[in-house]
Amino acid sequence: MSAAFETVVGLEVHVQLATRSKLFCPCPTDGFGAPPNTRVCPVCTGQPGVLPVLNRAAAELAFEAALALNCRLAPASVFARKNYFYPDLPKAYQISQYEKPLARDGWIDLPGAGRHVRIQRIHLEEDAGKLLHAVGSRELEGSWVDFNRGGVPLIEIVSEADIRSPEEAYAYLKGLREVVQYAGASRCDMEKGELRCDANVSLRPAGTSGFGIRAEIKNLNSLRAVKDALEYECRRQAEVLASGGRVAQETRLWDAQRGVTEPMRSKEGAEDYRYFPDPDLPPLVADAKWVAELKARLPELPAAKRERFASQYGLGAGDSELLTSDRSLAEYFDAAARGLGPAAAKLAANLIATEVLARLKAEGLAPEAARLPAAELGALAALVEGGTLSSKGAKAAFAALWEKGGSAAETVARLGLAQVSDEAQVAAWVAAALAANAKAAADLKAGNDRAIGSLVGAVMKLSRGKADPVVVNRLIKESIKP
Ligand SMILES: [Zn+2]
Incomplete structure (x- = not known):
């Protein structure tokens, strides 16, 4: 990228909490790879007249993640309805948090960079279902929806726009994943979609502090994808700006196979979602005693x-x-x-x-x-x-211990792997090696230090690799001294 621009990146990371059941109903969360719509009930399929009940374990894991990420917990957070229509969202709204999120003002250290990236907010929300587009099968042709994932608990972790390069984005995400895993809040298995990342990226003239027009990149499902997509997008925006153009405010999709980002839709703003507090759920109160217990549980x-x-x-x-x-x-x-x-x-x-x-x-x-x-x-x-x-002996002992179990000391003794450091025994091998390799011995005596290699090799052969090389070297040097 041209040195004329500085990169400005903020990440929105969705993490699936490691609960056994969903956020507002008792359905299990192990629906990944299971037959479609086998982990569903009237609540998570949005049937009329049902009421959500908050899963206490999900709240606890969300609090623990927030504490581990150095956030300030809100005394009370409020669930809100985020309204939009999509076939995998049966209620036509997602239960999320908006004006009063669970936690704010955290940070993550960037190892080696000597500074940290601020976390703006963390909120708790439910996941949507999944659309499957079947093509080429006469019975299944068409679009299908699987609600196994609908209602699974997520936290969304929103960073400030403190990230200055694709490498820093990678380091931030790696650090975030480590902390959340240590806290036990999520397994963060990216292959199962348990950690998903969207990136907001813009460029600004180097040395300025305003913000340029940003694009949001979706579908970043590995650490590598985040770095690659940001590298591509920074280059693309730099070219647009350098040629006097304007970057469009839009959502783009990362195509890992082709290595490009492509426009998906124009970006919606918060006003499009008509957020309002969910009347079916009371505020989530971060009771001081409860929070102290969770803090004490953190590793x-x-x-x-x-x-x-x-x-x-x-x-x-x-x-x-x-x-x-x-x-x-x-x-x-x-x-x-x-x-x-x-x-x-x-x-x-x-x-x-x-x-x-x-x-x-x-x-x-x-x-x-x-x-x-x-x-x-x-x-x-x-x-x-x-x-x-x-x-070398350690390697052999390790293999035996891994395969057969037992204790290290016994295994080393049983396999005869211990080194021989006994002076008398090693001296006998050295004497035999010198006698059998007269030329190398003479070379060494004449000052050719490299000749010692073949003599050590000869001793190792005689001892079947067991002679302690430190003792061998010392005794060879001593015995050729005038
Ligand atoms: Zn359910």
């Missing part, structure tokens, strides 16, 4: 965890970021590193980053389902740190 959040991993275990930023990217992975590391010094903790972090993650991925498991208990992974790291096990 240690990702930023605090990263700081602690650095101070307690001496982990670098890269390791900390990887390990805290998932709450249960962070808990696994914490349990593995308990009682270890910084060197062994770093080895445990390495084993998780390589061996554990590879196995979890290959077997499609979540970290909490790891076949190797965290304590045994920690014991393995301690054996490497203490010199009993080489990193």
